[in-house]
Every structure is written in C-alpha cells, then in structure tokens.
Amino acid sequence: MKRVAVMGAGSWGTAFAKVLADSGTDVVLWARRAEVADEITRSRVNPGYLPDTVLPANLAATHDPAKALAGAEAVVLGVPSQTLRANLAQWRSALPAGATLVSLAKGVELGTLKRMSEVVREVAGVPEDQVAVVSGPNLAKEIAAEQPTATVIACTDHDRAVDLQHACSNSYFRPYTNVDVVGCELGGACKNVIALACGMAAGLGFGDNTMASIITRGLAETARMGAALGADPLTFAGLAGLGDLVATCASPLSRNRSFGERLGRGDTVAQAQEAAHGQVAEGVKSCSSIRELAARIGVDMPITDGVHRVCHDGLDPRALTTALLGRERKAERQ
Numbered sequence: 001m002k003r004v005a006v007m008g009a010g011s012w013g014t015a016f017a018k019v020l021a022d023s024g025t026d027v028v029l030w031a032r033r034a035e036v037a038d039e040i041t042r043s044r045v046n047p048g049y050l051p052d053t054v055l056p057a058n059l060a061a062t063h064d065p066a067k068a069l070a071g072a073e074a075v076v077l078g079v080p081s082q083t084l085r086a087n088l089a090q091w092r093s094a095l096p097a098g099a100t101l102v103s104l105a106k107g108v109e110l111g112t113l114k115r116m117s118e119v120v121r122e123v124a125g126v127p128e129d130q131v132a133v134v135s136g137p138n139l140a141k142e143i144a145a146e147q148p149t150a151t152v153i154a155c156t157d158h159d160r161a162v163d164l165q166h167a168c169s170n171s172y173f174r175p176y177t178n179v180d181v182v183g184c185e186l187g188g189a190c191k192n193v194i195a196l197a198c199g200m201a202a203g204l205g206f207g208d209n210t211m212a213s214i215i216t217r218g219l220a221e222t223a224r225m226g227a228a229l230g231a232d233p234l235t236f237a238g239l240a241g242l243g244d245l246v247a248t249c250a251s252p253l254s255r256n257r258s259f260g261e262r263l264g265r266g267d268t269v270a271q272a273q274e275a276a277h278g279q280v281a282e283g284v285k286s287c288s289s290i291r292e293l294a295a296r297i298g299v300d301m302p303i304t305d306g307v308h309r310v311c312h313d314g315l316d317p318r319a320l321t322t323a324l325l326g327r328e329r330k331a332e333r334q
C-alpha cells in the first residue's frame with residue numbers, strides 16, 4: 001500500500017496518520033477545519049490535539065476531502081462513531097473503487113444499533129470483506145510519543161488485513177490481524193462504557209479491588225454479548241478485548257475514564273462534558289445503544305445498564321454501586 005487517506009484530524013486520526021507515515025506509507029490527512037490543515041502544513045504540528053508531536057514529512061494535510069481521497073488504496077475513518085454515517089455519506093462519491101475502508105471508531109450507532117463496520121458497508125455500498133477495523137489498547141497520546149504498542153486489524157478478508165498490517169507496522173507499532181470483526185468491534189465499543197464505570201469508582205474513592213472487579217465483570221458482559229452475536233470468544237482475551245479494556249479503565253489519558261471520574265466526584269453530565277473540551281467520550285452515547293442492543297438480543301449487561309442510568313436518568317453513581325452489589329446472587333459463569 002503506497003498511499004492512504006486518513007479522514008479526521010482529531011487525536012486518533014492524527015496519531016494513526018503518523019503511524020502510517022512512520023511505516024513508510026504516504027498519507028493525506030483530512031481536517032474538518034481549514035485552519036487545522038493549514039497549521040499542520042505550516043508547522044507539522046496539530047496543536048489542538050497532539051501539541052507535542054512533530055508530524056513526518058510524508059504526511060500531508062488538507063481540508064478538501066476529494067484531495068485526500070484521490071488515489072488512496074485505503075481510507076481510514078477517524079471521526080466519532082455517532083457522526084460516521086453523516087461524514088461518510090458526504091465522501092461516498094469520492095471514495096476510490098476497491099479501496100479498503102478502515103474504521104477507527106469505537107461505538108455502536110444510536111437508533112440503528114449497528115456496529116461501525118456495518119454503518120460503513122451500508123453507506124459506502126461495499127461488501128463486508130472491503131471493510132476493516134483497527135481496535136486495541138491504543139491511547140493516541142502514547143502512540144504519538146512512539147511508546148511501544150500493539151493493536152488488531154480485523155477484516156473478514158485476511159489478505160486485506162495483511163496489506164494494511166504492512167502499511168502500519170513500524171518500530172513502535174505492532175498490528176496483529178484477526179478475522180473476527182464482530183468481536184473486535186464489540187470489545188472496542190463496550191470497553192468505553194466499562195471505563196466510565198471504573199472512572200466513577202475512582203471518583204468515589206474506591207481502589208484496585210473495585211477496579212479489577214468492574215474490569216472482569218465488564219469483560220464478562222461484553223463476552224456474553226459477543227457470544228450472542230457470533231463473535232469468537234477468544235477475541236475477548238486478546239488486544240481488542242482485555243487489552244483495550246485494561247488500558248482504558250486504568251489510564252488517566254482515557255476520556256471515558258476521566259469523564260466517569262468527574263461523575264463519581266459529583267459533577268453533572270453537563271459539567272463533565274464541558275471539561276472534555278469537545279473531545280469524544282464515546283461511552284456516554286454508546287451505553288444507550290449497547291444497552292438497547294443487549295435488550296433486543298436478550299443479554300444481561302448490568303454495568304452497562306447502570307452506566308446508562310447514571311449518564312441519562314440522573315442516577316447517583318453511589319446508588320449504582322448499591323444496585324450492582326445488591327443484585328441476585330449467581331454463579332460466576334452463569
């Protein structure tokens with residue numbers, strides 16, 4: 001792969017564009033705001049998202065989607081999950097035929113309850129095997145600082161995943177391939193919700209036992225949903241499952257965990273949103289779509305349900321703790 005377009009110059013879009021460029025792949029990064037593209041072109045820095053990172057010379061920036069997409073062998077979608085459909089619809093006519101469409105977004109669409117790869121297929125009108133997802137323990141700031149990191153590239157077409165793997169492998173970034181798109185996407189979407197719960201627990205002053213309990217039971221409910229939707233159970237023990245869950249639940253860099261921590265300390269959702277300065281904590285919306293999906297397929301997801309009640313029904317995080325611990329007693333693997 002010689003040329004890739006990255007659509008979205010936020011934290012992860014910019015960091016992933018750098019990963020590609022550092023792997024020897026020429027990249028054109030599309031920024032929604034013209035001034036961001038101009039600033040990257042002028043100073044090689046994206047100051048609003050990654051102020052300490054100098055971007056490589058084989059990474060160009062533009063505000064013009066057609067310029068970014070022309071001749072791209074892969075199109076990487078680095079926009080929030082709830083805007084992906086609208087963004088992609090605007091770019092559809094300029095997508096190069098046959099290009100691999102790659103989702104970086106971690107979420108489940110509100111209303112349709114679709115995974116991101118399903119949204120991409122539907123909007124772009126491409127077959128399943130033309131869509132890939134990247135998911136793993138991938139905090140953008142750490143990767144931009146070239147800290148060693150692994151990830152998963154999932155695609156039902158193994159050869160396509162391998163092509164993309166080659167395009168983004170370098171001395172600090174190691175992607176593995178996987179054909180289980182469903183499992184990788186669910187791992188990425190659900191961990192944001194579980195990280196909100198861990199953040200709430202931290203904000204309430206709870207320690208490592210509580211964190212480990214939430215992480216492990218969070219993984220259990222994620223895997224239950226995966227089993228019902230045909231995912232490979234082993235995916236949840238991998239980078240896109242446990243790996244991402246641990247990184248997100250433990251890191252102060254995670255927007256989801258930080259958001260939850262504010263709620264645990266007593267902030268309202270509006271106050272926590274204001275403190276996020278426009279950056280996405282995807283779990284705040286995805287907790288509702290994942291909860292609805294769980295209800296539709298008859299899967300019990302008590303932590304997700306509780307996070308939804310805190311974020312959208314005004315439940316006090318302290319009352320969530322009482323509700324979770326007061327549930328009917330059961331076997332661990334029930």
Ligand SMILES: NC(=O)c1ccc[n+]([C@@H]2O[C@H](COP(=O)([O-])OP(=O)(O)OC[C@H]3O[C@@H](n4cnc5c(N)ncnc54)[C@H](O)[C@@H]3O)[C@@H](O)[C@H]2O)c1
Pocket residue numbers: 008009010011012013014031032033049078079080081083087104105106107138139140141278279280282
């Ligand atoms: N930041 C990370 O560390 C990280 C890592 C892995 C995955 N992700 C996932 O990648 C996706 C993007 O996250 P991010 O961190 O880059 O987000 P971000 O908020 O930093 O950037 C989002 C980008 O999308 C653009 N955009 C285009 N249309 C938009 C619209 N209508 N509304 C809002 N923004 C719009 C914004 O201008 C911005 O450049 C999310 O699904 C996130 O879960 C993020």
Ligand SMILES: O=P(O)(O)OC[C@H](O)CO
Pocket residue numbers: 106136137138139140192195244247248253254255256257280281282
């Ligand atoms: O900052 P968050 O909470 O969106 O998490 C970022 C990444 O998804 C971690 O893999």
